Amino acid sequence: MALDDPHKRPSAPPGAGRPRSGSAADVPPFAGDEVLPCGRLLSRAWEEAHDAAPPPDPHTVSCPHCREAVEGLATVNAAARALRDEDPPGLRALADRVMDAVRAEVRSGRLLPLADPDRDLRIVESAAAKVLRRAADTVPGSRAATCRLVPEGNGTDVRVTMTLAVALDRPLPDRVHQVRRSVLRSAGQDLGLTVTAVDITVADVLEPGPPLGPRLPTGAGA
Amino acid sequence: MIEQTASPRPGADLPDRLLAVRAAEGDDDSFALLVQRHSRPLLALARCMLDNPQDAEEAVQDAFVGAWRRLPEYRHSAEFRTWMYRITVNRCLTMRRRRPPLLPLDVVAEPATGDAWSQPARTAEQDAATAALSRALAELDAGQRVCWILRELQGLPYKEIAHVTRTSEQTVRGRLFRARRSLQEAMGPWR
Numbered sequence: 265m266a267l268d269d270p271h272k273r274p275s276a277p278p279g280a281g282r283p284r285s286g287s288a289a290d291v292p293p294f295a296g297d298e299v300l301p302c303g304r305l306l307s308r309a310w311e312e313a314h315d316a317a318p319p320p321d322p323h324t325v326s327c328p329h330c331r332e333a334v335e336g337l338a339t340v341n342a343a344a345r346a347l348r349d350e351d352p353p354g355l356r357a358l359a360d361r362v363m364d365a366v367r368a369e370v371r372s373g374r375l376l377p378l379a380d381p382d383r384d385l386r387i388v389e390s391a392a393a394k395v396l397r398r399a400a401d402t403v404p405g406s407r408a409a410t411c412r413l414v415p416e417g418n419g420t421d422v423r424v425t426m427t428l429a430v431a432l433d434r435p436l437p438d439r440v441h442q443v444r445r446s447v448l449r450s451a452g453q454d455l456g457l458t459v460t461a462v463d464i465t466v467a468d469v470l471e472p473g474p475p476l477g478p479r480l481p482t483g484a485g486a
Numbered sequence: 487m488i489e490q491t492a493s494p495r496p497g498a499d500l501p502d503r504l505l506a507v508r509a510a511e512g513d514d515d516s517f518a519l520l521v522q523r524h525s526r527p528l529l530a531l532a533r534c535m536l537d538n539p540q541d542a543e544e545a546v547q548d549a550f551v552g553a554w555r556r557l558p559e560y561r562h563s564a565e566f567r568t569w570m571y572r573i574t575v576n577r578c579l580t581m582r583r584r585r586p587p588l589l590p591l592d593v594v595a596e597p598a599t600g601d602a603w604s605q606p607a608r609t610a611e612q613d614a615a616t617a618a619l620s621r622a623l624a625e626l627d628a629g630q631r632v633c634w635i636l637r638e639l640q641g642l643p644y645k646e647i648a649h650v651t652r653t654s655e656q657t658v659r660g661r662l663f664r665a666r667r668s669l670q671e672a673m674g675p676w677r
Contacts (some may be wrong), residue, residue, distance in 0.1 A: 293656075294663045315637065315644070315662075337666060339673045341638075343619035346612055348639045352529045358543050360520050362550040363514070370557070371512035380642040390512035397508065407500055409507045429504055468504070 277409035302329040313462070376413055377420040377459040389413050392455055396424060399450035401482040403442045409467055413457075421460045429468035440464050502566040510557040517557075521550055526602060527640050527657055528574045528604050544583055549574040564649060571642075571650040575632055582628065607617045615627040616677045622672035626665055634665035 304323070312324040313334040324330045373389030389412070397408035409427040416423050424447060432438055444462045446463045452458040497505065497519055508516035525546060532542035552571055553560075560569065623631055632651060636642045637658075644655045651658065 294660045296664060296667050307659070310663065310666055311659065325544075337670055339676045340619065340666070342612075343615045343673065343676070344638045346616040347534075347619060348530075349528075350531055350535055350616075352539070352542075353528065354539070354543055355526055355529060358529060358546060359518075361526050361543075362521050362525070362547050363518050365547065365551045366517055366554045367514055370514055371558075394512060394515065397513070401497070408506050410511060412511070427507075429501075432677045439636065444652055471501075485603055 278463065300329040300333055302327050304330055306333055310337065312339075315369070347446035372411075374415075376415055376422055378456045379420050380456070383420060385456075387455065387457070392451075392457065394399060395454055396426070396447050396450060399446045399454075400428065400443045403439065403446055405470065406431060406439055406443050407470060408443075414461055420458050422451075422457050424459055424462045425465075426462060427465045429470045430466050431470040431472065436466060440466065490668070503562060505562065506562065506566045507556065509554070510560060518553055520566065524570055525550070526571060530639060531571070531632075531635055532574060532578050534620070534639065535628070535632060536581060537624065540579075541581055545577045547576060549577045552593070561603050565646075568649055571636070571640075571666070572652075575650055578582075578632075579628065579631075614674070616643040618673060618676060619669065622669050625672070626668055629653075630665040633661040634669070637662055 267286060284290045293306050296304050300306060300309060302323075304327070309324060310323045310333065312330070314337075324334070340384040371390060373393070375386040376381055376389055376392060378385040378387055392413055393411040396413075397411050400408035400411075407429045410425070411428055414423050414425070415421065424445065426441070426443075428443060430436060444464060446464050448459055451457040497516055499507075500516070502520065502523070505516040505520050506534060528546050528549065529542060532545045533539060535544045536545060549570065557668060563647070564572075623634070626634065629651070633647055636647045636650060637644075642650070644658050647658045648655045
């Protein structure tokens with residue numbers, strides 16, 4: 265029991281389990297921490313209320329001292345909520361300035377020959393890749409990740425290497441076949457590239473979700 | 487085809503990691519989506535860390551442009567979001583060292599009334615309390631301030647905050663506690 269064991273120290277962070285034991289016998293780990301009348305540390309009462317993953321800790325819910333300690337932060341919380349909800353002005357202009365700077369140092373990649381008998385016409389790799397990724401994206405349940413184009417031989421032949429993120433609701437070979445067809449069609453019709461092969465690797469799984477909602481879960485967060 | 491027209495912008499449904507892979511190969515449209523997705527929280531963070539809004543915008547702009555340059559070497563060991571937070575925090579800390587604030591209390595980022603972004607329901611008292619919180623934040627030690635902002639305004643878990651600030655979770659918790667303590671005291675008159 266924690267009371268008999270002064271070495272029992274805080275370990276698990278809230279969010280990854282329960283916070284440290286936080287009883288009065290623990291050495292307060294943080295400068296300025298204090299022991300509440302119920303024996304809990306103030307820091308723990310705050311962590312339980314603010315940072316801990318559900319379900320709520322039964323003690324914090326029922327203990328009047330903990331509740332009082334948590335209510336002590338109510339003013340800060342209310343002001344923090346207001347601060348959080350504010351949209352900083354100048355956001356749109358900032359994004360525009362960032363993209364102006366980014367486009368000024370665009371990475372174009374190599375020059376690729378178009379299927380032109382005189383071999384005079386060329387396209388930069390990044391522009392071609394953008395079009396071919398879009399072609400891959402038109403196949404439902406498939407999204408292109410990397411897309412590299414490499415000239416082959418001395419003519420106008422080009423080989424495409426692509427990695428995909430794919431949903432698992434249909435057999436992979438079908439879907440990959442569809443993507444290859446779409447990429448070949450777009451390379452020929454939209455760009456005028458002679459693509460000899462499209463090497464495709466499935467590198468990621470698309471999480472199930474609304475087909476094109478505002479955004480897919482990114483796996484970010486706790 | 488229906489799927490395509492349903493989307494406001496192509497790629498808007500893509501997860502960050504896929505957009506980051508595309509951007510690393512020079513796809514500026516994918517990077518634009520990442521900027522659109524993350525600039526709001528990053529700017530809010532920078533405004534709390536720096537003493538004037540222009541510096542905050544400059545810090546976020548530098549962070550994004552720096553990220554664009556470094557994307558080809560980015561190994562995806564951390565989430566894109568965490569990586570961006572880290573670059574922005576570093577940028578803000580560098581700018582703070584470079585330009586010590588002359589008038590910290592007067593030029594702190596405060597919510598101005600009447601701006602387009604003010605909520606109509608906000609009362610003058612709430613505005614004043616928010617301004618007081620901004621001032622109290624400005625007086626915190628930089629380490630405590632960034633921990634508090636990342637936790638309370640951005641909702642990051644301890645682990646990610648520790649990663650962003652290159653410290654341990656235990657240090658994050660200590661800083662968070664002291665920040666809460668100081669803010670509680672500073673906000674005392676508003677109770």
